[in-house]
Amino acid sequence: MYNLESIEQRLAEQGYRITPSRLAVVEATLEHSGHFSVDDILGRLPGVGRATVFRTMKLLSQMGILCRVLLENGSLRYRVSHRRDHHHHLVCVSCGSVEELDACIAAGAIDNLARSTGYDIEGHWLEFYGRCGPCRSGEA
Amino acid sequence: MYNLESIEQRLAEQGYRITPSRLAVVEATLEHSGHFSVDDILGRLPGVGRATVFRTMKLLSQMGILCRVLLENGSLRYRVSHRRDHHHHLVCVSCGSVEELDACIAAGAIDNLARSTGYDIEGHWLEFYGRCGPCRSGEA
DNA sequence: TAGACTAATGATACCAAGTCTCAATTGCCC
């Protein structure tokens, strides 16, 4: 869905400079199909500084190209996002692949929740965990 | 709902030793009405070691007395839990108070999700954020 | 009531994830 050129173009359009480090980070993230950590990217790019990888991934997140994935144990990962609007994830705990879910099942509950609690509800986190089809059949 | 004595009793019943450090940590957590971090507890108990506070809070979490609360930015906090079964939180982003929600709105969606994705769904995270009634009226 | 045995402690080193600083570099526009 994304490729290096299209992201390069979006960076330029938004006034960001095109640098070798930035392109290297973009390229490294595009190679991942599931979720990954900043250190996964750092490990592939020994010539790029730690802070730069963090900065670039933050920038890509702000641009909607990456999104954060919350794992079951509470740690945060990243993944390339193909949906720029609000969505949630279904993460395979075995292979790490991630499905992006198009319907937000929490949306319908928010009005009821606001009424019953008196809160003004502004946001939510929702992530699902399980085992994907291939992982279920591949193991005893 | 909980008090020091009832927790002391539960610790003893489950074969854990009653030590001054443990009781101090329990007491410090009971003083919080909203969510708190390990360092909030550490700050109140300069005589208790860092590792002990972490260990005790982990133990209390396993016993269902504390539960973890995920903040919007992805950081984890703790709170005293009055529900031992599966539940979710509604966190006030202004004052930090936490409502425990009794209905799991995700439960109904899981079957559909499993059918449509082929995943075997084992777990999920769900937290809501907003402003509680007092915080909404107290500020312009 | 005193051992003895083992759980628990706490100092400390370590790890993981992320931010801050700042001098040096380098894209990009003219």
Add this chain to the structure above:
DNA sequence: GGGCAATTGAGACTTGGTATCATTAGTCTA
């Protein structure tokens, strides 16, 4: 090609949490 601001990367720092290990101290039993 020059100038300037954005970007870089080294490294120190922060936060949240775990591992190690010698010492201490609950608790059980006699």
